[in-house]
Amino acid sequence: DAGVTQSPTHLIKTRGQQVTLRCSPISGHKSVSWYQQVLGQGPQFIFQYYEKEERGRGNFPDRFSARQFPNYSSELNVNALLLGDSALYLCASSWDRGLDGYTFGSGTRLTVV
Amino acid sequence: AQKVTQAQTEISVVEKEDVTLDCVYETRDTTYYLFWYKQPPSGELVFLIRRNSFDEQNEISGRYSWNFQKSTSSFNFTITASQVVDSAVYFCALLGGSASKIIFGSGTRLSIRP
Numbered sequence: 001d002a003g004v005t006q007s008p009t010h011l012i013k014t015r016g017q018q019v020t021l022r023c024s025p026i027s028g029h030k031s032v033s034w035y036q037q038v039l040g041q042g043p044q045f046i047f048q049y050y051e052k053e054e055r056g057r058g059n060f061p062d063r064f065s066a067r068q069f070p071n072y073s074s075e076l077n078v079n080a081l082l083l084g085d086s087a088l089y090l091c092a093s094s095w096d097r098g099l100d101g102y103t104f105g106s107g108t109r110l111t112v113v
Numbered sequence: 114a115q116k117v118t119q120a121q122t123e124i125s126v127v128e129k130e131d132v133t134l135d136c137v138y139e140t141r142d143t144t145y146y147l148f149w150y151k152q153p154p155s156g157e158l159v160f161l162i163r164r165n166s167f168d169e170q171n172e173i174s175g176r177y178s179w180n181f182q183k184s185t186s187s188f189n190f191t192i193t194a195s196q197v198v199d200s201a202v203y204f205c206a207l208l209g210g211s212a213s214k215i216i217f218g219s220g221t222r223l224s225i226r227p
Contacts, residue, residue: 042204042217056213088156101148102215104158
């Protein structure tokens with residue numbers, strides 16, 4: 001079975017632009033979470049979606065938004081990019097709230113110049 | 114507030130040495146879950162173990178072992194007879210019983226020298 005897949009793997013954007021990151025969870029997993037990992041730090045929670053509804057939101061500005069589709073895949077959108085948005089964006093899927101452990105994708109490396 | 118502290122930023126040992134990675138957590142939840150993840154240079158977070166707050170039994174899996182002590186709010190990870198392939202960043206993480214997000218520590222970069 002395929003693991004959590006994220007696309008694209010790398011991305012370079014200019015300040016002020018908008019970006020969309022995509023995630024496909026493991027087959028059967030209904031929950032998708034997004035994390036931002038700045039270089040040298042641990043991942044920080046952005047969003048969790050379960051059964052297409054937002055179940056949690058981290059301390060991120062409204063420039064960050066996400067959604068989950070009927071097939072449980074998800075998109076993370078970031079508007080008006082700032083240099084500080086440069087990071088590894090990780091998607092994780094789980095059966096429910098992740099009590100059995102999340103499975104993470106390899107991430108999308110976003111560089112804002 | 115929930116918090117995970119990994120005081121060791123970097124550890125470097127020679128292959129075959131034993132090494133312990135420390136993790137201290139804070140939470141007011143009575144039900145919570147603790148995790149360890151490994152992050153190799155490829156970037157993917159690899160799940161190693163999950164422990165719930167009601168299970169203080171230590172666990173051993175091959176060369177890996179985990180020591181969970183509620184009295185000291187610690188969940189330490191020991192690698193016995195370390196190998197070069199163990200080189201990675203290791204994260205300790207906490208999930209509150211009613212929360213939807215995992216709180217990660219800042220990570221410990223482990224380097225195993227041949």
